[in-house]
Amino acid sequence: MQSPADILKGIWTSVGGDPVALERVRLTGEEPQIPSSFRVAVAGQTTIAAAGLAAAEIWRLRSGEAQDVHVDMRHAVAECRSERYLRLDDKPPPPAWDAIAGVYRTGDGRFVRCHTNFPHHRDAVCKVLACEAEREKVQAALMRWKGEEFESAAYAAGGVVALMRSYDEWSALPQARALAELPLMSIERIGEAPPRPWPEGDRPLAGLRVLDLSRVIAGPVAGRTLAAHGADVLLVSGPELPAIPWLTIDTGRGKLTTFVELKSEAGRAQLRELLKDADIVSQGYRPRALAALGFGPEEAAKINPGIVYVTLSAYGHAGPWAERRGFDSLVQTTTGFNHAEGQAAGIDAPKELPAQILDHATGYLMALGAMMARARQADEGGSWHVRVSLAQTGRWLWNLGRLDGGLDTPDLTGEAVHAAFIESMPSGFGTLKAVRHSALLSRTPAQWSRPAMPLGSHPAQWPVRS
Numbered sequence: 233m234q235s236p237a238d239i240l241k242g243i244w245t246s247v248g249g250d251p252v253a254l255e256r257v258r259l260t261g262e263e264p265q266i267p268s269s270f271r272v273a274v275a276g277q278t279t280i281a282a283a284g285l286a287a288a289e290i291w292r293l294r295s296g297e298a299q300d301v302h303v304d305m306r307h308a309v310a311e312c313r314s315e316r317y318l319r320l321d322d323k324p325p326p327p328a329w330d331a332i333a334g335v336y337r338t339g340d341g342r343f344v345r346c347h348t349n350f351p352h353h354r355d356a357v358c359k360v361l362a363c364e365a366e367r368e369k370v371q372a373a374l375m376r377w378k379g380e381e382f383e384s385a386a387y388a389a390g391g392v393v394a395l396m397r398s399y400d401e402w403s404a405l406p407q408a409r410a411l412a413e414l415p416l417m418s419i420e421r422i423g424e425a426p427p428r429p430w431p432e433g434d435r436p437l438a439g440l441r442v443l444d445l446s447r448v449i450a451g452p453v454a455g456r457t458l459a460a461h462g463a464d465v466l467l468v469s470g471p472e473l474p475a476i477p478w479l480t481i482d483t484g485r486g487k488l489t490t491f492v493e494l495k496s497e498a499g500r501a502q503l504r505e506l507l508k509d510a511d512i513v514s515q516g517y518r519p520r521a522l523a524a525l526g527f528g529p530e531e532a533a534k535i536n537p538g539i540v541y542v543t544l545s546a547y548g549h550a551g552p553w554a555e556r557r558g559f560d561s562l563v564q565t566t567t568g569f570n571h572a573e574g575q576a577a578g579i580d581a582p583k584e585l586p587a588q589i590l591d592h593a594t595g596y597l598m599a600l601g602a603m604m605a606r607a608r609q610a611d612e613g614g615s616w617h618v619r620v621s622l623a624q625t626g627r628w629l630w631n632l633g634r635l636d637g638g639l640d641t642p643d644l645t646g647e648a649v650h651a652a653f654i655e656s657m658p659s660g661f662g663t664l665k666a667v668r669h670s671a672l673l674s675r676t677p678a679q680w681s682r683p684a685m686p687l688g689s690h691p692a693q694w695p696v697r698s
Contacts, residue, residue, distance in 0.1 A: 233633045236305070240278045243597075244285060246416055247604045253289055256298060257281055261305025264641040266586045269576040270569065271632040275589055276312035277305045277670075279596035284671025284678070286603035287436040287461040291676050293607060294430045299675035307670035310649045312592040315449070317649045318482045319665040324646075325478045330354060332370050335396075335582050342379030343396040343582050345565040346370070346386075350474040356391030392557045396582045399568030399630070407623075408567070410551025416620075416628050417601050418549075419608070422529055423615035425538035428511070430610060431697055435462025435676050439697050440606065442512045443468060444487065447475055448559065449588055450622065451516030451544050452483030453595025458512070458602060459486025460669045460678040464695055466506065468492050469687045470499075480687060481661055486680035488695070491688035494525050502692050503527065507535050509694055512602045516544035519555040533615035540605040540616045542598050548621040560591040563622040568630070577639055586643065594625045660685035 234242070236259045245251055259281060265273035281303040288299050310317065318325055330348040338344055348354035348365075358365050360382070361373035374382065379395045386393040402408050431439025437458055442465040444455035452467070459465040467489040469475065492506075493499035504526075507513065513532055515522055522528060529541040543549070546558025561584060564570050570582035577583050601618035609616060655668045660683060669678040 236274050236278055239274060239632060240281050243278060243282045243416065243600070247419060247600065248608070249282075249285065249289070249604065253285055256288070256300045257285055258300065258302045259305070260302070263305065264635050264638045265306055265309045266644050267639045267641045268586050269573060269634050269638045270585060270629060271635060272312075272585055272587055272589045272629075273305050273309040274632065275593045275629050276587070277303050277308040279593040279600070280308050280311065280671050283457055283596045283599040283603070284673060286600050286607075287671075287676070287678075288673055290603055290607055291436040291673075293610070294433075294436070297675060299673055301674075302672040303670055306644070307653050307668075309587065310644060310653045311667045311670045312589055313587045313644075314667040315479055315482045317646055317654065317667055318478065320481065321662040322665070332357070332365050332367050336371050336374045338377050338379040338382060339375045340378040344374065344379050344382055345394045345396065345562060345570075345582065347392045347559050347562055349476055352390065352474070353392050356389040357386055357393065360385050360389050360391065387556060392559060392562060394558070394562035394565040396565050396570055397568060398571045402567045407547055407551040407553040411548045411621075411624055411627055414548060414550060414624060416624055417597055418619045419601055419605050420617050420619075421614045422541070422617045423533035423537055425533075425609075425613050425615050427610055427613040428538050433462060437461045437463035437603070440464065440511045441509060441694050442466070442514060442602070443506055443510045444514050445522065446514060446516035446544065447473070448479060448516075449483065449591035450560070450594040451514055451598065452479065453592055454514050454542065454544075454598035454602065455487060456483045456485055456680075457596060457599035457669070458514075459680055459682070461676070463512075464488070466490060466690070466694065467687070468503065468506070468692075470494060471688065475687060481659065481664065481684050482666060484684035485657075485664075485666065486682050487684070488682065488690040489685055489687050490690050490692040492692055500525060504535055506692060506694070507532060507539070510536060510539065512540045512542065512606060514542040514544075514598060514602060518557050519545050519549070529617040537615055538609060538613070540602055540609060540618065542602050542618040542620070544594065544598060545619070545621045547623045549619050558622060560588040560622055563590055563626055567623055567626050569626065573639075576634075589629065590622045590625050593629070594620055594622055597625060657683060659683040660689060
């Protein structure tokens with residue numbers, strides 16, 4: 233089984249990182265840290281370390297000064313569950329899931345998972361099932377369906393659901409075969425532009441402008457990570473777009489936040505103006521959604537030659553599911569994790585991983601890809617497109633191997649996390665207690681210099697570069 237250091241080396245060199253830089257990284261802690269048969273803690277530690285190392289390397293390119301990076305596994309896994317440990321005026325988060333979200337049996341003896349945290353997704357499920365949004369009624373309706381047929385019908389109606397598959401069932405699908413041909417992350421040149429010099433500043437990403445067009449966890453974690461290393465991150469949302477408030481607070485640390493109505497021409501003009509002065513665009517909307525509005529990667533590169541454009545998808549950019557919506561919990565269900573974890577626990581039902589690790593790890597990989605592409609831009613010019621997916625991160629996690637007895641590990645308690653890894657800060661919501669960033673850089677410590685604020689709190693403009 234690969235060591236954490238070897239896993240980090242694999243990530244780092246796959247995106248063109250200099251192996252010599254790895255000598256300045258220290259990884260501490262032993263697995264397992266939380267109850268799982270999968271290497272969840274190592275996945276968090278190594279993706280966070282890779283992003284931290286990219287920030288350190290950019291600082292070296294900007295200042296000539298090398299620095300050390302340290303990531304502790306226990307701290308990393310706490311950060312990969314940061315939404316659990318957030319406290320607002322000492323109050324814990326509300327229930328994370330909608331009343332009818334979760335796992336159900338179908339008439340053919342299979343299991344499906346429904347993700348209904350957004351009202352339009354909940355409505356789609358209820359429309360297909362012709363029932364009210366009550367758990368017992370949803371379960372009764374699903375007994376009249378075969379699992380795979382319901383999965384297809386719900387997607388066609390605009391819902392997001394997943395049939396629980398074994399790893400072998402998933403691996404036999406054309407989508408899994410398409411992913412097997414792709415790297416963990418792709419970084420491709422998509423246009424010509426002169427190299428951009430690094431702006432002045434005392435942080436690795438100081439002066440860099442990041443347009444964050446994302447919701448829920450993975451994309452917002454990427455923006456939060458870039459903000460931790462000094463970038464000016466502007467989260468763009470819309471007043472009508474559904475959001476999950478607690479996640480918005482947790483991942484909003486360090487960011488500015490504005491509303492732009494992309495369905496109007498005036499709003500699209502606003503976004504074009506923001507895009508013209510951005511260095512990085514990070515987006516996690518449904519495949520093709522932004523392209524349909526004129527803001528796909530190629531269009532962005534025409535508006536702003538030299539842009540780095542990061543795309544997150546659920547199931548990858550190739551294969552028959554390339555345009556399928558999805559969330560971490562659904563990808564876990566579809567690709568074999570819930571079945572395998574259930575089997576390891578000795579139960580005949582899905583068992584989810586003890587963290588939304590596909591989301592969190594993918595968020596750190598997005599930040600890594602954004603930084604590595606920006607470094608290439610500074611060196612050789614061009615516009616760049618970075619692509620990552622939850623399912624491809626899942627494939628990487630699966631290939632890290634399994635832990636015998638991992639499910640017997642005591643869980644990490646909130647008390648332990650709050651004693652070791654929490655910082656307190658003001659915000660636009662009240663006093664936050666939240667997990668500190670776990671990548672410790674010796675010269676440019678990660679920090680969030682802006683408080684989390686309610687969505688739409690700032691004007692749709694960039695701050696002046698200092």
